[in-house]
Amino acid sequence: MTPDEYLGPLASVINAFADAPRDEGMQEEVWDASRLQERGDAVLQLMGLRSYTVTAVHDATGEMAAMTQLVVGPQTPQWGHQALTAVTRTHRGHRLGLLVKAAMLEWLATAEPQLEQVETGNAASNKHMIAVNEALGFEAALPAFHSCELGVADARGR
Numbered sequence: 001m002t003p004d005e006y007l008g009p010l011a012s013v014i015n016a017f018a019d020a021p022r023d024e025g026m027q028e029e030v031w032d033a034s035r036l037q038e039r040g041d042a043v044l045q046l047m048g049l050r051s052y053t054v055t056a057v058h059d060a061t062g063e064m065a066a067m068t069q070l071v072v073g074p075q076t077p078q079w080g081h082q083a084l085t086a087v088t089r090t091h092r093g094h095r096l097g098l099l100v101k102a103a104m105l106e107w108l109a110t111a112e113p114q115l116e117q118v119e120t121g122n123a124a125s126n127k128h129m130i131a132v133n134e135a136l137g138f139e140a141a142l143p144a145f146h147s148c149e150l151g152v153a154d155a156r157g158r
């Protein structure tokens with residue numbers, strides 16, 4: 001569970017995900033402390049997932065500048081599922097994305113010693129995230145995916 005004092009700052013960094021390239025028709029998500037508590041942590045707990053978060057805090061201002069999350073599930077504990085990584089706009093360009101992801105892998109080497117593989121996925125156009133992943137040694141495993149949209153009324157009419 002995210003400690004209460006970090007819910008607001010963490011939600012602000014998660015909102016930096018709005019800058020990730022997304023397919024047409026996909027809405028930007030907006031998070032705040034209460035949404036994070038209710039729909040983030042609670043869902044993970046309900047599903048029995050072990051969720052890890054690493055953040056970077058700016059010394060001078062105390063602002064949370066970067067975060068990354070990774071989830072391990074009870075059924076396939078050898079797999080780590082990379083979730084969101086984000087750096088707030090004002091703190092980009094200092095390799096904080098790479099730093100928090102590398103720190104996460106170091107942490108998991110002791111916290112989840114059975115872990116063998118980590119899977120991640122992001123838009124093929126997200127060159128900044130892909131550069132970080134390649135620097136860490138990730139390799140493309142599947143062809144690029146794309147989103148499809150079907151309106152509820154259209155679906156009902158079929």
Ligand SMILES: CC(C)(COP(=O)(O)OP(=O)(O)OC[C@H]1O[C@@H](n2cnc3c(N)ncnc32)[C@H](O)[C@@H]1OP(=O)(O)O)[C@@H](O)C(=O)NCCC(=O)NCCS
Pocket residue numbers: 016017018019020021083084085086087088091092093094095096097098122126128129132
């Ligand atoms: C991907 C991301 C975390 C990388 O941030 P970062 O760690 O600060 O990136 P780096 O320090 O490696 O940046 C390398 C260069 O790319 C630039 N850059 C990084 N992200 C950028 C972005 N979203 N838009 C424009 N330029 C960006 C940096 O300014 C830097 O430029 P420089 O070499 O001229 O100084 C960041 O772009 C981000 O938060 N994007 C939105 C969230 C996202 O896409 N997450 C991935 C999907 S889960």
